[in-house]
Amino acid sequence: MADPLNIALAGLGTVGAGVVRLLADNGDLIARRAGRAIRVVAVSARDRTRDRGIDLSGIDWVDDTAALAEHSGVDAVVEVVGGSDGPALALARRTIAAGRSLVTANKAMIAHHGMDLAAAAEAGGVALKYEAAVAGGIPVIKGLREGAAANRFAHVYGILNGTCNHILSVMEKEGRSFADVLAEAQALGYAEADPAFDIDGVDAAHKLAILASLAFGTAIDFDAIETVGVRHVVEADIAEAAALGFRIRLVGVAGMDAGGLFQRVHPHLVPHDHPLAHVSGSLNAVVAQGDAVGRLFFEGRGAGAGPTASAVVADLIDLARGASGPVLSMPAETLERAAVADAGAREGRAYLRFAVADRPGVLAEIAAAMRDAGVSIESLIQRGTMPDGSVVVAMVTHRGREACVTDALGRLRGSASLTGQPMWMPILED
């Protein structure tokens, strides 16, 4: 058998410890598949004394994380520290500059610095691999970059955050509170170090920016993504959506047409008969529509130690076998940013929820705003109440331009009949 692939591992948290464990548990099988053993020779993390339940004997401990890049005898570095900048980025840059390959699970870093890092890796002839960065254990980077590389894509969308999906699906099934289920997702190792990245949709947007680049052959453009998380989805929305035949999921959507590239992360209503409605807990799913292959549907665990380590180690196996090709779908220097599509021109159905004062004329006022903005109502229910006693009015519109819904909501802004901010969510189609 060939010489081992010697790796340095930065970060020994959920993912880093998971990688050490997986390499130990499946070492023989991995070596046979990779053609050589994969051996951790150096590690770095914040706390040397912490018991992580893994065996680090015989492995060098390095206090200066970025110095792992030049550590003697290392063939490749695994970065599972996290954070778009700071020590993770310093390590990534130094690793590539040292002529070594890099494997990372860090979607924030790839979303913000992926173009520069990819160009540097390609210029230096080293690999930069990031399967774990998008949808955890699902091989969706491989799926789009390799398996479906012959296709033009019309759209790619999916459930890209395990923490939010766990929160929404447990709230829906068990009626537990948002804060309680978030704490559980953190304890299970799904959440980011700062869970605001999860619940505000930023983590899903990091992943969507990478998927859109792979699908459409454009430069990663995180800043162009309209991002709304799940913070303002309330129990009444989950109940009203269910009564109307939907489940709520945080979905990242990217599409390319003559108007440019559309990218949005937003809570959506998903019809019960759509496959994404049945993606629960920490599962993620990605749908991609290719012109030759048709519809691809990927599903699997998007967060947690085992699924994420599975993707990191798959990248290491690729390196051991001799990975090649561009970092993204084409050489980084040939990728350009796309024009940004106008969201207002999009056509679709929408869910609207109002919390209103319980008095005559309120429904008529809402209906008049809809009529004046050209929004036609498909179904409407008024049955629930908000915790403050306000009446909940929930409706689904017929297909129409998004700009009309925005106009209707503008007409109601400041109305004394509303007791809180209305909620708007698109309804997922195809």
Ligand SMILES: NC(=O)c1ccc[n+]([C@@H]2O[C@H](COP(=O)([O-])OP(=O)(O)OC[C@H]3O[C@@H](n4cnc5c(N)ncnc54)[C@H](O)[C@@H]3O)[C@@H](O)[C@H]2O)c1
């Ligand atoms: N947890 C998941 O399910 C998951 C899934 C996919 C991707 N990721 C990504 O993987 C990365 C790691 O996530 P995690 O959940 O393992 O995080 P974690 O917080 O559990 O672990 C982070 C590790 O990095 C170390 N670290 C933090 N700051 C450091 C510093 N300044 N210098 C040296 N070491 C430092 C910590 O000591 C810890 O060992 C992140 O980029 C995350 O977004 C996580």
Ligand SMILES: N[C@@H](CCO)C(=O)O
């Ligand atoms: N915090 C992320 C981890 C996986 O990227 C999530 O919940 O999906």
Ligand code: NA
């Ligand atoms: Na993945």
